[in-house]
Each structure stands twice: as structure tokens, then as C-alpha cells.
Amino acid sequence: MIKVGINGFGTIGKRVAYAVSKQDDMKIVGVTNTKPSFEAKFAVDSGYKLFASFPDKKDLFDEAGVPLAGTVNDLVDEADLIVDCTPSKVGAENKEKLYVPNKTKATFQGGEKGHVGEVSFNPLCNYKDALGKDYVRVVSCNTTGLTTTLGALDDAFDIGKIRAMLIRRSADPGISHKGPINAIIPDPIHVPSHHGPDVQTILPHLNIITTAVKVPTTIMHMHSVMVELNQDVTEEQVKEVFRNRPRVMFLNTKDGIRSTAEIMEFARNLGRPWSDIYEITVWEDSISIKDNELYYFQAIHQESDVVPSNVDVIRAMFELETDPMKSIQKTNKSLGIKS
């Protein structure tokens, strides 16, 4: 039973804690928070041992009556692996300050630069690269979405240049300090956005250019993907490839799913914690091929699509399972994802 600590019990951290606690080969030994916030209280109410991120802020927790099991240093000592879910760049600092000196394995999130880990990771594309590694970065929500579908196309067909336009949510639903905004922001203004190069940290041979804009929504990202085909392919063949790809879910406008709003309403019907949608949702009826170029729309639930990868990576790093599909199916089953 691998002992897992979560450093940073926020949007991603609380979801990874839940997912790890659903496994039979790993368990949560504690989580951290910077202050005795509602999230810290939720951690305690959920039965997790809580550790203070900053030793000099322990008094704040005592004053608020939120029980602590120790500080982050104690958690790093106790855990076999830390899932670092702190904000961008903090993870890289934690690696040098906490994990390397303590010889504790750690995983990082997509807000960190690629070189924080020995490899960047999406289990559907490169599970075996993480076998036995000490430091691995799970790629961001957008890169998970792009590599999940593009990796499937790349395995099945001879594909050429890829162009993807990312329409990104401005902030997560629980964040108020980044808004309200009523604008469409090219971000970045130059080409490419960082997402294309990030895809290449996992699939280096792909010829991909991405652009990105931020829009006033909190619920999902949308990708408009265009892929040149170097061979004759039918729309039905593409659909078959996506149907067989774990963690890809088809949705259709004919079922009333016309926008990300209906996707999130659909997700609420699934009854998962936080109404999460771990799968990359592809509009089946958007898949079209014109002049040997494939077009499709996909949407990403940014708060949760990386969660299954965060479980698989632990299994790979401890070589609990060397067969990618066995780990993916085990994680899927535990989280109610259809394989």
C-alpha cells in the first residue's frame, strides 16, 4: 500500500486525494494547506490528516480550532510519494527544498515547467516512460485533452500538420479574484501558445501549432482541432478510433448537448463528486473531413481531466503495474469511467 501525501489541497489536490482514496493499492496519509480555510476544514471533515504548509503559520490553525497533524516536513517524512498540487512554480521550489533532500518521490502538475520531472506524462501515451521514476510531471488539463485524442489519431493514421485553437475558461468556478471579466483575450498574443510545445513533451514527433484565447466562462475549455491526413481516412474510421480510446467520451448536439453548459449539466446527472467529468468530451457530430483535413471540437473539464492520470502515474512510478491498460482500467473502474 503506497503512502501518498497531497501537498496543496486546492482544486486539483482535493480531487486527487479523493481519487487516491478510491484505490486498493495506495492510500492518503495526509494533505496540506497554507491556512485554516474552508478547504482546510473540508479536509479534516473528510477524514484526512491535515499538515500546515508553512511551519511558522501553525498558530493560525490552533487559533481557528482546526486540528493539525504536523507540518509539511512531517508529511514528506511519512509519505512514500507526494503529489504536489501547489500553484505554478511552487512545485519546483518544493522539489529542491523538500522532496530531493528527503529522497521522497513526487509528482507535479501542469503549471510547472516540463523539466521539473524526468518525464511529462499522460498514461494513454507514455505510461512506460514513468516506470520506476522518482519525479514526474502530469501535464496540464489542456495538454491532457490534446494528447489524449491526438495520440489516438497518431497511433491509427499517418497524420501531418495539426492546428488547434484553444478557447480557455478565465478562472475556475471557485475563484473570484480573477474576475469578473467581460472580454475575449488573445492569450498569448503570439503564436504558438505554450500548449503545442507542451504536447511535444509527450509526443515530440507531432507537428502542432496552437493558439489560445481566454473567454468569460468558468466551466470548461474548448478546443477546435484541425489535423492534416496523409492517407485516405473516413469520418467513421476516426469515430471508431475515438470510441476505442479510453477516457474519450462522445457527446452529440442531437441529444441537446449544444455547449459546455449542457455538458456540465450532463456531468451533474452522473452524480460524481464535484460533478467532475474526467473524460475528454468530443462532439461526435463535429467530426468532419474536408480535403484530407480532419476537424473536430472537444471540451475539457479543466478541474478534473488530469485526476485519473495522477493515479496512474503513482502506479507506474512504483511499478505496481507495468501494463498501461491494466492501470488505466483499474483507475477507470474505481472512478466510474467506462473503459
Ligand code: NAD
Ligand atoms: P489552487 O489554488 O486551487 O490550490 C493550490 C493549493 O496549494 C491550495 O491548497 C493552497 O493552500 C496551496 N498553496 C498555495 N500557495 C502555496 C505555497 N506557497 N506553498 C504551499 N502550498 C501553497 O490551485 P490548483 O488550481 O489546484 O492548481 C494546482 C496545480 O495544478 C497548478 O500547477 C496548476 O497549473 C495545475 N492545474 C490546474 C488546473 C485547474 O484548472 N485548476 C488544471 C490542471 C492543472
